[in-house]
Amino acid sequence: MRVTVAGSSCSVPRIDRACSAYLIEDGDFAFSLDFGTGAFANVRRYVDYDELDAVVISHMHADHFLDLIPLRYAIRYGSKRRKNRLPLWMPPGGIAMLRAMTNVFVGEGNGDFLDEAFEIKEFDPAKPLPIGEGRLRFAATTHFISSFAIRYERNGTSITYSADTAPDQRVVELARGTDLFLCEATLLANEQEQGGVRGHSSSKEAAKMAADAGVKRLVLTHYSQDATPADLADGARAIYKGDIEIADDHSVIVV
Ligand SMILES: [Zn+2]
Ligand SMILES: [Zn+2]
Numbered sequence: 001m002r003v004t005v006a007g008s009s010c011s012v013p014r015i016d017r018a019c020s021a022y023l024i025e026d027g028d029f030a031f032s033l034d035f036g037t038g039a040f041a042n043v044r045r046y047v048d049y050d051e052l053d054a055v056v057i058s059h060m061h062a063d064h065f066l067d068l069i070p071l072r073y074a075i076r077y078g079s080k081r082r083k084n085r086l087p088l089w090m091p092p093g094g095i096a097m098l099r100a101m102t103n104v105f106v107g108e109g110n111g112d113f114l115d116e117a118f119e120i121k122e123f124d125p126a127k128p129l130p131i132g133e134g135r136l137r138f139a140a141t142t143h144f145i146s147s148f149a150i151r152y153e154r155n156g157t158s159i160t161y162s163a164d165t166a167p168d169q170r171v172v173e174l175a176r177g178t179d180l181f182l183c184e185a186t187l188l189a190n191e192q193e194q195g196g197v198r199g200h201s202s203s204k205e206a207a208k209m210a211a212d213a214g215v216k217r218l219v220l221t222h223y224s225q226d227a228t229p230a231d232l233a234d235g236a237r238a239i240y241k242g243d244i245e246i247a248d249d250h251s252v253i254v255v
Helices: 039-046 068-077 094-105 169-175 203-213 233-237
Strands: 002-007 021-026 029-033 054-056 086-090 118-122 129-131 134-140 148-154 157-161 180-184 217-221 243-246 252-254
Touching (some): 021 039, 021 148, 068 118, 086 094, 094 118, 134 169, 217 233, 233 243
Parallel strands (some): 054 086, 157 180
Antiparallel strands (some): 002 252, 129 134
16 A cells, blocks of 8 residues: 655645645555645646546545646546546535535536536445445544544555544544554644634644554644644654654655
């Protein structure tokens, strides 16, 4: 299994970096967890739009799905041809939100803007979802809107992606014993969320979740231009004793 980080920024892209997307290649099967702002150009360096097998969206914040729009244009107008429409798994309620947003692009008689490129479905977070030769499981997170952490597993090897979340025991349970935990570290070391409403984690909080879940390896991601080493791994190392890596666009992690 191979994970390529195609976007490691939080909602505001770092310079020359994209927002959330994690390309997972497992044998012949390649899919992306999220497809955020600017990520398409990075994903296609590895797996282009004619060969991508699926996209799964964790939640409906722009930094996690916005590049579905250029992906749609590529599938519709690009010189490479897909054999099928691209399977696109949205969170519950995500299809209506995506349609509402893309309706502004849809002229008269062009009502299949999304459907001509994508085979769109919503996942049921309560049920495992078969994908390729593996399966996905989901856990709701603590975020400002409905959001789901996602675990991909095949033959006992697993990758768990936190999506966006404040510290949350449900995410810990989903990540339990996982081989690779991709966890957001949006908040700077001493940053407080506005009004005390929680929706993100610091690197120390990510490390605490990783330690509680007994994960084998931690990758911190979804961080801002302002994040310093002190905001990232330095603080986390005292809490989580396993390997910690800082994701960057084009990081490749073999699991
Ligand atoms: Zn985000
Ligand atoms: Zn978000």
